Amino acid sequence: MTFQDYLAAQRKRVDDYLAQVLTTEQPRFSKLYEAMNYSLLAGGKRIRPILLLATVEALGQDAAPYTGLACALECIHTYSLIHDDLPCMDDDDLRRGKPTNHVVYGAGLATLAGDGLLTFAFELMASQKGIAPDKLNRCIAVIAKAAGPAGMVGGQAFDLASDGDMAIGREGMELLHRSKTGVIFKAAIDMAAIVTEASPQQKQALDAYASYMGLTFQITDDILDVVGDEALLGKPVGSDARNDKATYVTIFSLDEARRMACEAADKAVQALEPLGPKACFLKELVEHLLVRVH
Structure with missing residues (x-):
């Protein structure tokens, strides 16, 4: 099965x-x-739930019993998008x-829709069958x-506080995006483990x-906000600049952001060597x- 076929099957x-x-x-x-x-x-893209399922398979187990657990991640991700867009x-x-x-639906109902998705995610996880209670509690x-x-939430608060602040540097950028984006990727992988x-x-x-992997995703996201096609992305291009947000592109330049993304991707691939071909x-x-365009 090709990568694209696998991605499509898991997304379905x-x-x-x-x-x-x-x-x-x-x-x-x-x-x-x-x-x-x-x-x-x-x-x-359903990257977060697919990441959990793929990690389970990389560790040699059937991912099907954990579909509900994975989908709870998508509920949390969607809640965050609704609130981010407010x-x-x-x-x-x-x-x-x-x-x-x-x-x-209006800002009031949208806020409640996000709240509903966040809390429903925990209801969904708590109702999963076939997972040992101690493992489910840890997840x-x-x-x-x-x-x-x-x-x-801490990352989002830091993001709001950093609007217009171009002096937060690489350390601040990595904290910001590790908290806002990378932390959920890591949670998906930790749950699979x-x-x-x-x-x-x-x-x-x-x-x-x-x-x-989380760093690669965020840097490419920042790049796409500058050079992406709005029709393919499905969201406005250039919103980071309009909102005076500190990004890898605004802090380091487009070329440097691309170099940093390649470096992070190489390190992510190297990290998987101990897991062998299943990864x-x-x-x-x-x-x-x-190379994604959306």
Whole structure:
């Protein structure tokens, strides 16, 4: 199976699961559920859930029993996108090629749709069958910390505080994007390591991979905000500059950002060597990030 075929098959697994989980029997709540599903089912790369599933397979186990666990990550990711797009945050009008949630449903309901997706993610994880309770508890603790004030929420707060600050330097940039973006990638990999009982050597390799893979993703995201095609990206191009955001491009230049992305990708691939050929998708994924157009 080619990389693209594998990616498409895993994305379909995730999409099929997500399409059936968010329903309500209370008619008065239907608009909220509609808003939640509007963003959750709007498409997207599904990188975070696929990363968990692919890591489980790289560690030699069947990923199918962990589909729900993986999809909880997508609920959390989608919540973060809804909130990022709000007028009080980035104030973006386009996401995944569609009007953003608050444009369609208003800022109040969009905020609640994000809240609903975040909390539903934990309901989804807690209801998973066939996972030992101690492992499930550890997974929930991992993603709760990653999504909370010590992780993604903290990163978003730092991002808001850094608007217009071009002096935060490389250390500040790495903290910002490790917290906002990389922390959820690492959580996906950590959860896979927990459920498969990865060895210390495997965990060390995956920790390094997660760090460099997340860095590769964020740098290329910053690059695409400058040179990307809005029709392919499904969101506005140039919003970072308009919002005076510190990015790898605005701090270091476009050429240096490209060099840094290649360096991070090379280190991510090297980190996977101890896992052997079963980690081929993880290697191809980080290489794919370098040439992605959306």
